[in-house]
Amino acid sequence: MQNRPTYGIQSVDHxxxxxxxxxxxxxxxxxxxAERLGVARSTAHRLLAMLVYRDFAEQDEDRRYVAGPVLRRPSAPEPAVELRRVALPHLQDLTARTDETTNLVVVVGDQARFVxxxxxxxVLRVGDRGGRVLPAxxxxxxxxxxxxxxxxxxxxxxxxxGSPVADLxxxxxxxxxxxxxxFAVNDQRTETGVTAVGAAVPADGLAGGISISMPTARYRRDRLTEWAGLLATTARGIAHDLGAG
Known part of the structure; x- marks a missing residue:
């Protein structure tokens, strides 16, 4: 039996x-x-909209809400906690060097989850992607x-x-x-106005990758070599520290 927290946050609980x-x-x-939670329709709509934003829900063709990619993702084990701990200082350094948002993803099945x-x-930047799921x-x-x-x-x-890939x-x-x-480039494939450059973390048994995300307006092909070099150095550093741990 679980006791309700003393300082429970009702919106989180809902x-x-x-x-x-x-x-x-x-x-x-x-x-x-709204009926199940005992709240107004407007409140239920806001809660569901936030679940959609974080990929816990999505809408079907009948405008009903269904489980999203996060709730459907495969349950294969991921060393995500240790990977995140080791990678964060490297991502912080990469962000300082590029002045752009950086990310860590884990690939499970055909999905990439931002950890x-x-x-x-x-002021103009790509926001925190933590918890989001995108097609790998x-x-x-x-x-x-x-x-x-x-x-x-x-x-x-x-x-x-039912494969999401039409041209295998x-x-x-x-x-x-x-x-x-x-390195790989995602030029507005998943979100209009956002471009990212990514690389894999070279560690055995680890399906991890890192990326630099930026507004498409700041993406320049003549800087790809620079960004790819920084990603490669960062990925090797993460892999080294994982091995050292």
């Missing part, structure tokens, strides 16, 4: 209950959520990690019915190029 309902019971309409972000101080074949860090994998594994992962041969060719050059 959001967690909604997430559990979506995962365990299936689709909800705003009116259903840490370090925002830069610029689109996110820069996810693409860099996929590029390290055997092509037979990639075809097994993306070759089945094209993806395999792209990943070969990413493997050769050592």
């Amino acid at each position: 959001a967690l209950r909604l997430a559990a309902m979506l995962q365990q019971e299936g689709p909800l309409r705003v009116s259903d959520a 840490a972000s370090v925002e830069c101080d610029r 074949h689109l996110a820069s860090g996810g693409r860099a990690v996929l590029a390290t994998r055997d092509e037979d594994d990639l075809r097994a992962l993306y070759g089945g019915a 041969d094209g993806l395999v060719r792209e990943l070969r190029r990413i493997r050769r050059q050592g």
Whole structure:
């Protein structure tokens, strides 16, 4: 039996209950959520909107809310806690060097989950991505990690019915190029106005990647070599410290 916290935050409790309902019971309409929680429809709508923003929920074609990528992601074990601890100082240094937001992702199945972000101080910047989930074949860090994998594994992962990849041969060719050059670019594939450059962390048994995210207005192809070099140095530093730990 669990006791209710003395200083419980009602809005957090409501959001967690909604997430559990979506995962365990299936689709909800705003009116259903309001009735279950005993709150106004406007309150239920705001709570659901925040769950959508953090990828705990999404809307289907009937405008019902269903479990999002975070609640659906595979349950394979991830060394995310230790990876995050080791990577954060390196991300902070990378952000200081680039003056852009940096991220750490872990790839599980065909999804890339952001486990840490370090925002830069610029007024116009990419915000904290922590907790968000993106398709691995689109996110820069996810693409860099996929590029390290055997092509037979990639075809097994993306070759089945309902695959999110329409041109598997094209993806395999792209990943070969990413493997050769050592970095991947996501130029507005997942969000209009946001461009990212990513690299894999070279550690055995670790599906981790890092990225530099920036407003597309500041993205310059002539700086790719510079950014790729900084990412490679940062990724090696993280891998070294993981091994040392």
